Amino acid sequence: MTKNEVIALLQRYEDQLCTPEERVFLQNWYLDQSKKNASLTLSENFLIDKEASLRLILYPRARHRISTLKRSVYLYKKYSRIVNTALFIICLSVSFLLYRSMGGDGRAVVPGGYRAMLTLPEGGTINLVDAGNGVIATDGAMKIRKVNNELLFEIIDSQKIYRERGQGEYKIETPNGGQYAVVLPDHSKVWLNAGSTISFPVDFTAADRRLQLNGEAYFEVFKDKLHAFRVRTKMQNVEVLGTHFNISSYADEAVTKTTLLQGTVQVVPLTSASGHAPTENLRVLAPNEEAVLTPNAFYVKKVDPADAIAWKDGLFTFTDQPLEEVMAEIGRWYDVNISYGDGQLKEEKFTASFSKYTSMTTVLKILESTGAVYGENGDVPVKKEDIHFRMEGRELKVYR
CATH class of the missing domain: 3.55.50.30 (Phage tail protein beta-alpha-beta fold)
Known part of the structure; x- marks a missing residue:
């Protein structure tokens, strides 16, 4: 990265045109450099100039910035050799750090955010990042709205839903680096962690509420004594009536964990051969308990459930x-x-x-x-x- 490119990047920050990745990189880099260079034996005036530059980057609307810039010009003229040498080192450092912070595909390695894809029963897909707030899909029986970072399913014709039993399913999928919240047609709420998928039939509320999970999700289930709420993963079935719980069951991990916060849940392992759940192996969880299921073991232990749902918060x-x-x-x-x-x-x-x-x-x-x-x-x-x-x-x- 050349000196002009560095200056352009700093100017983009000042003009509030930086991408989130560029902004995070600049702020973290300046803080890191200020710590590393605290012991440099440069003149006091140059240290003041460096601190002024730091304030300009971290607090671009500070009232003192105009006087700071004037003083910086004077100091630059007085110590031009030192400043140019330091700027050259900064350019090299920024280039190296930008390279280190970028992946092989040119994308910066940054924290995840609210990203998900909705697949409709007829096969159409909607990228929720691109979708605006409001109604994003409707089929006469179900209306789907996006409200900020939540997806809400609303029944508008329950009779039509009952008539369309077995005619497709809805699927919500978060990529790696994504998460999302979903309000189901029965008013239950689900938070999806990164790299996770839930799917449920069009007639979700017609009989038992059935849902398939691959990955991790936290559930707050709306209480309905007439309709059980069932979650199926690759290794188990979980059945509840109304409760709060977390399930972690990724396809590439051998362990499935079900953690209960409120209410009661019943966990039944699936047999690998038939895919059915033998009731003699079921475990009933009480709050603050976690069922751990592996190919070779199935047990329950006491836990702090706050650890299991920290990702949601x-x-x-x-x-x-x-x-x-x-x-x-x-x-x-x-x-x-x-x-x-x-x-x-x-x-x-x-x-x-x-x-x-x-x-x-x-x-x-x-x-x-x-x-x-x-x-x-x-x-x-x-x-x-x-x-x-x-x-x-x-x-x-x-x-x-």
Whole structure:
């Protein structure tokens, strides 16, 4: 990146024309550079000039900016050699950091956002990012509205829905780096995490309320004693009447977790051969319990349910979780691939909590600061070699 390109990028920020990715990059870079360069033995005047530039980038509407710019021009003339040398270094640094922050496809590695695709029963699709607020689809029986970052299904002709039983389904899908909220026709609400899909039939409310899930979703089920609410995943059926719960069941993960916050749910594993749920293996969960289902085990444990739904509230919260599970969540949200220099790293345990909207640069620092794990040598804690993380394109490498 040339000096002129750097100046153009800074001007775009000042004019409020930067993309979200460029704005996050500039702000994080300036904060990072201000920390790294705090001990430079440059003149006091140059340090003042650097701080003035920082204020201009972080607070472009500060009242002092005009006088700051005048002082900067004077200082530039007085210390032109130092300033030009420093600017050259900045140009190289910005170029390098922009390269590091971009994936192999040229996209910056940034946190996810509200993104989803709606597929209608007849096969048409609607990108919810592009759709405006208001009614986005209607077929005489169902009206679908988008309100900010929520999708609302409203029944306008229940008799027509009953007549059209078995005639297609609705599907809502979030990509990696996406999430969305959906209000179902029965007024139940579902929050979809990244890389997840729910689908339900046109006649969702005609009999039992049936829904298919692949990925992770949090449910607040509208209470209806006459119509059970059933969620099917690749490994289990969950049945409720009215309750709040979370299910994590990704196709590429061997573990399915069902966490209950309120009410009661019944979890029944599916047999791999028939796809049916044998009732003798069911578990009934009470609040603050989690059913864990793997190909070889099925058990219930006590948990803090707030950890399970932290993603819905804009947080990553990991409590003594295997690194493989931690990185799977981060990879889906930031839409990056994860690779390991040593397969044993996947079993290391991590505990951390931070915003889902943290920049990738900061995420890597947090992970490294919590990656100094300890083993046991008899009764003596032994510090293992630190775990490190490095972005290369859209691949996040984990190694010792």
